[in-house]
Ligand SMILES: [Zn+2]
């Protein structure tokens with residue numbers, strides 16, 4: 001439906017006494033502004049009637065002229081909600097006639113069937129948007145939420161422009177093709193173009209965080225064959241840099257369209273992209289390919305979607321996210337193109353197995369013709385370790401080190417592995433009350449953990465429940481935020497979790513320098529170490545590392561500490577889990593493409609899939625273009 005038709009239909013339905021003033025296409029939703037909201041709600045099911053006629057989500061808002069003064073409205077809202085609602089913040093967003101209420105008990109405010117929300121809207125004119133307060137303070141979430149209000153008028157302009165573009169009649173889709181722009185036969189810089197005769201969509205715009213060499217670091221956007229500003233939409237599967245680290249670059253070079261992702265991924269992007277700028281500066285002594293301002297532009301254009309919500313992202317393409325089980329907010333992408341002409345599933349990074357954090361990856365889709373699957377551990381030998389075994393081994397290594405009065409350094413990705421490891425230790429501590437080894441978290445680990453507490457519905461049920469009942473394992477008293485690294489290293493036995501996970505810059509490298517020469521200490525690898533990383537070198541036996549000393553002169557760091565790897569904590573599926581996932585995907589795909597794995601593994605995995613599952617399978621290379629229909 002075109003916007004003009006939508007407008008006409010709504011004007012016909014809304015009774016004149018409601019004082020309908022304007023109708024706006026705000027991105028994926030249609031906003032209706034009325035002067036008399038009470039009258040509007042006196043007509044039963046008006047919202048339902050409109051939504052079913054125009055087949056769009058609608059927001060009912062009160063015309064600016066009728067909004068209660070914010071100070072008075074604040075008093076009114078606190079009166080309506082009482083103390084029980086545990087409100088931590090109230091912001092007014094006049095551009096959208098919205099009041100943002102941050103609360104520790106969002107369920108209480110929303111009430112049964114949204115009764116609480118309606119009362120606030122009718123009494124104050126402001127439409128409430130309720131957000132959960134993270135149980136741990138998070139400067140990222142606070143920053144993202146505040147800047148949403150600060151940049152509201154820019155955001156509105158963007159949404160209006162997008163809304164007009166999206167609300168077009170469905171065009172005839174004649175062909176669909178994909179072009180592999182990064183992350184094929186390699187890990188890092190994931191990027192896929194999905195193009196039809198009517199639209200150009202990018203899935204993931206990653207970076208290879210292990211290098212700044214432009215030959216390997218960034219996706220092949222220069223080979224798109226059209227200017228960056230012609231891209232219609234970008235979809236981001238999850239908040240790891242190899243999937244979203246290059247996105248601000250698009251905004252630096254003229255892209256001004258929408259970015260679709262889940263709410264937790266949005267916060268992780270803000271956190272990790274800013275951190276990336278710092279790491280590039282400090283560790284590499286270089287400038288990143290984009291600036292803080294570009295990140296801000298990107299955040300303004302993000303549209304968040306929850307799992308299993310179906311949305312029209314371009315005329316002719318519907319997007320749905322499904323749980324990928326990999327990190328918080330991680331999504332599998334389902335694209336339904338041209339009224340069912342083609343259905344594509346892009347796995348992103350998936351975990352189809354037990355973790356302490358998430359449910360296993362989703363497997364059932366409406367339709368699937370083409371499946372893209374990650375292959376990080378797609379080699380025949382990539383068989384992970386069972387949960388009991390890996391958790392016991394981790395604790396054993398830690399306890400041995402503590403006994404000889406050493407300290408344990410675990411380099412981790414700030415997001416994902418660090419929370420999984422924290423949960424294993426917290427669980428052990430709960431079952432062994434005498435075990436009181438301090439666990440220091442450094443760098444972005446604490447922020448990333450706080451983001452988990454703001455989105456408990458994205459975690460597995462048992463963890464969700466614990467966070468809602470004020471028993472968040474991330475706030476266990478053994479877990480402490482690292483303040484002085486030297487003091488920690490010279491102090492009592494302890495466990496230290498610090499990013500980056502592959503020792504490519506960040507606090508983990510600082511700890512390594514302080515701890516490496518003492519043989520009482522232990523370095524434990526718990527995640528994937530890419531070929532170019534320092535972690536990979538040490539894992540493979542390199543024991544002398546050239547570093548820059550305090551006086552600026554080169555020196556050699558001797559690794560005398562114990563070095564060990566505890567396998568199985570990866571947020572990626574191992575070979576068996578990948579195979580099990582494909583076998584469980586319903587309906588069965590016609591064609592499988594492997595990606596996100598080393599050269600040989602993606603090839604071997606594709607060959608085995610073709611042979612064992614009787615489907616067409618191959619491992620495309622970067623820059624391959626494949627027509628799907
Ligand atoms: Zn990932």
Ligand SMILES: [Zn+2]
Pocket residue numbers: 188240242243349596
């Ligand atoms: Zn990845």
